[in-house]
Amino acid sequence: MTSNTRVVVIGAGLAGVRLARRLGELGVPALCVGEEEHRPYNRVLLAEVLAGRYSPEVIALPAPAGLVRARVTGIDRAARAVTCADGTRIGYGTLVLATGSNPVLPPLRGLFTPDRVLPEGVHAFRTMDDCLGLSKAVRPGVRAVVIGGGLLGVSAARALARRGAQVVLAQQSERLMERHLDPDASRLVREHLTGLGVEVHTECRVRDVRCVGGAVRSVEMADGYALDADLVVLACGVRPRAGLAKEAGLAVHKGVLVDDELRTSDPHIRAVGDCAQHDGTVYGLAAPALEQADVLAELLAAEAGGSGVLGQAGDASARYRGTRALTRLTLAGQDCLDLAAFGETVPRPGDDVVRLADSTRGTYRKVVVRDDRLVGGVLVGELGTVGALARAWEGAEPLPSDGGPLLHLLTNDGGS
Numbered sequence: 262m263t264s265n266t267r268v269v270v271i272g273a274g275l276a277g278v279r280l281a282r283r284l285g286e287l288g289v290p291a292l293c294v295g296e297e298e299h300r301p302y303n304r305v306l307l308a309e310v311l312a313g314r315y316s317p318e319v320i321a322l323p324a325p326a327g328l329v330r331a332r333v334t335g336i337d338r339a340a341r342a343v344t345c346a347d348g349t350r351i352g353y354g355t356l357v358l359a360t361g362s363n364p365v366l367p368p369l370r371g372l373f374t375p376d377r378v379l380p381e382g383v384h385a386f387r388t389m390d391d392c393l394g395l396s397k398a399v400r401p402g403v404r405a406v407v408i409g410g411g412l413l414g415v416s417a418a419r420a421l422a423r424r425g426a427q428v429v430l431a432q433q434s435e436r437l438m439e440r441h442l443d444p445d446a447s448r449l450v451r452e453h454l455t456g457l458g459v460e461v462h463t464e465c466r467v468r469d470v471r472c473v474g475g476a477v478r479s480v481e482m483a484d485g486y487a488l489d490a491d492l493v494v495l496a497c498g499v500r501p502r503a504g505l506a507k508e509a510g511l512a513v514h515k516g517v518l519v520d521d522e523l524r525t526s527d528p529h530i531r532a533v534g535d536c537a538q539h540d541g542t543v544y545g546l547a548a549p550a551l552e553q554a555d556v557l558a559e560l561l562a563a564e565a566g567g568s569g570v571l572g573q574a575g576d577a578s579a580r581y582r583g584t585r586a587l588t589r590l591t592l593a594g595q596d597c598l599d600l601a602a603f604g605e606t607v608p609r610p611g612d613d614v615v616r617l618a619d620s621t622r623g624t625y626r627k628v629v630v631r632d633d634r635l636v637g638g639v640l641v642g643e644l645g646t647v648g649a650l651a652r653a654w655e656g657a658e659p660l661p662s663d664g665g666p667l668l669h670l671l672t673n674d675g676g677s
C-alpha cells in the first residue's frame with residue numbers, strides 16, 4: 262500500500278489498537294504508532310495491577326500487526342506526513358489521532374522541581390509506567406496521599422490500601438465521585454474506603470507539596486494543616502491530548518472536533534477516543550472510545566474498498582451518534598464493591614424517584630424518571646439489574662405508566 266492510501270494511527274491505546282485490529286480484519290492494513298514502551302494494554306485495569314491482583318501481562322491487549330514504537334512530534338498536513346521524535350517521517354493517506362488524554366496536574370506550589378519534573382514520590386496515574394512506579398514505591402506502612410476523589414482517585418486509594426499503605430484521600434468537593442454518583446451512593450463509597458482503613462477528607466484543598474532533597478515529605482492543605490507523605494498520587498482528572506492537532510491547525514475546542522464520521526476539520530485526518538470531541542462531548546471513557554473506533558473502521562474499510570478476511574468490506578453508512586455511557590467501577594477483592602451509574606442521578610424538581618436501600622448489606626439502587634422516561638440511575642453493591650436498566654435508558658422508550666414495570670426493572674435480577 263503506498264503512503265497515499267495508507268492509514269496511520271497515532272496512539273496504541275484502547276481506541277488506536279481496536280481500530281488497527283478491526284481494520285486488519287476488514288482487509289485494510291494500518292500502521293499504529295505508539296510511544297509507550299510496553300505492549301499495548303487495557304488502561305481501565307491499571308488499578309488492578311497496582312492492587313497486586315493482576316500482573317501487567319494479564320491486562321495486555323492483542324497487538325495489531327503493524328505496530329511501531331515512536332512518538333509523533335508533528336503533522337505536516339500539506340505533505341501528508343508525520344514526523345517522529347527519532348526523525349523518521351511517515352507518509353499517510355488517512356491519519357487517525359487516537360492520542361488519549363493527559364492527567365491534569367493541579368496548580369500546587371512545589372509540584373515541580375526546578376527542571377520541571379515531578380518530585381520523587383509524586384505520581385500521576387495514567388500509564389503503565391505510572392502504575393509500575395507507584396507499585397515499586399508502595400510498601401506496608403507507607404504514607405500515601407491521593408489528591409482527587411473521582412473514579413480514578415477512589416480506585417487508586419483502594420489499590421494502595423490493599424497493598425498495606427496508610428492512605429489519606431483528599432477531595433476538594435463535598436463528596437466522592439460527585440460527577441457520577443448521588444449523595445447516598447457517594448456515602449456508601451466513602452464508608453467502603455473507610456472500612457479499608459482509608460482516611461477520607463472532603464472539602465479539603467491541597468495547596469502545597471513539600472519536598473526535601475527532591476523527594477516529597479508532606480502536603481499542606483489550604484487551612485495550613487500538613488500531612489506527612491512518602492507517596493502522592495495526582496488523580497485530578499484528565500484533559501484530551503490535542504497538542505499535535507492544535508499545532509497542525511486543526512479545529513480544537515476541549516478536544517479535537519469531529520463529526521459523525523469522526524472527521525476533523527481536515528478531511529484526511531480523523532480522531533477517536535479520549536482526544537476527540539463529538540457533538541460537544543469529550544467522554545474520557547472506554548466504551549465510547551471503542552465504539553468510535555468500530556464506526557471508523559467500517560468507514561475507512563468502505564473507503565478503501567477492502568474485502569476483509571471475513572468477506573466484509575466495511576459499511577459506508579456507519580455513523581457515530583454519541584454514546585450513552587454507563588460508568589461502572591468494580592473494586593474487586595475480598596471487600597468487593599460494585600457500582601454502576603448512568604445518566605442524571607440527581608433528580609430535578611418534578612422527577613419521580615424510586616429508591617431501594619439495604620444498609621445491612623450495603624446495597625443501594627435508585628432510578629430517576631422524567632416524563633415517563635428513565636433519565637438516570639445508580640446501583641451500588643447489587644448490580645443484577647444493571648443490564649435491563651441500561652437498556653431501558655439507552656432505548657429512551659416511554660415506560661408504562663402504572664409504575665409496576667419500573668419496580669420490576671429495579672428488582673428483577675434476571676434482566677442483565
Ligand SMILES: Cc1cc2nc3c(=O)[nH]c(=O)nc-3n(C[C@H](O)[C@H](O)[C@H](O)COP(=O)(O)OP(=O)(O)OC[C@H]3O[C@@H](n4cnc5c(N)ncnc54)[C@H](O)[C@@H]3O)c2cc1C
Pocket residue numbers: 271272273274275276277294295296297304305306307308331332333334359360361362386387388413416502505533534535536545546547548550589590
Ligand atoms: C487508572 C485508570 C482507570 C480507568 N478506569 C476506567 C473505567 O473504569 N471505566 C472507563 O470507561 N474508563 C476508565 N478509564 C479511562 C479509559 O482508560 C480511557 O477512556 C481509554 O483508555 C481511552 O482510550 P484512548 O485510546 O482514547 O486513549 P489511551 O488509552 O490513553 O491511549 C492513547 C495512547 O496514545 C499514545 N500517544 C499519545 N500521543 C502520542 C504521540 N504523539 N505519539 C505516539 N503515541 C502517542 C499514548 O501514550 C497512549 O498510549 C480509566 C483510566 C485510567 C488511567
